[in-house]
Amino acid sequence: MSSNIIVKRICDYCKNTFDAKTTKTKYCSHICNSRGYKLNQKLKKIETSDTETKSKVSKYVVDINSRDFLTVNEASALLKMSSKTIYRLIEQNELNAFNFSVRKTLIRRRDIDSYFENNLTQTIYPKEEDINPDNSYTISQAMVKFNVSNGALYNIINKHNIPKKKHGKYTLVKKEDLNRIFNNQT
Secondary structure, three states, rough: OOOOOOOOEOOOOOOOOEEEEEOOOOOOOHHHHHHHHHHHHHHHHHHHHHHHHEEEHHHHHHHHHOEEEHHHHHHHHOOOHHHHHHHHHHHHOOOEEEEEEEEEEEEEEHHHHHHHHHHHOOOOOOOOHHHOOEEEEHHHHHHHHOOOOOOHHHHHHHHHHOOOOEEEEEEEEEEHHHHHHHHHHH
């Protein structure tokens, strides 16, 4: 039995309008039907793969969170940073680790937690706008006052994250910051 109705439809694949003989027709031609079917199958496979990957990643993170000792790769996955950064922190003695062999370095989970606790409690320095010639030393004045070389002074400024500000041809650093650093070292 054929239908005498004609319905204007939009093809689900190519998005062109066409005349359909039924209200359930989705595609304008057999080619669009085949291509739409293949596209749907591809999207289902991608969605299945994505859900598998997400479940594996979440299991891995839960597994890492429950461990007391982590490898460098596990620590880098947990902290979402590169393994080179983890090795650099270990080398600079900022993060405690034990090296069992060339290929086996373990880090205690509580050492990672304490690393963040120690670094989050550091002093928060004022913004550069607070630095002016009245409350600051120039680099040359600081070198003379504290009897250090230019390179040593810049290393101290960078190590303690002390803000500095360019003022004309001079670089200014707040007096209270440098006084606090050099008074603690003596």
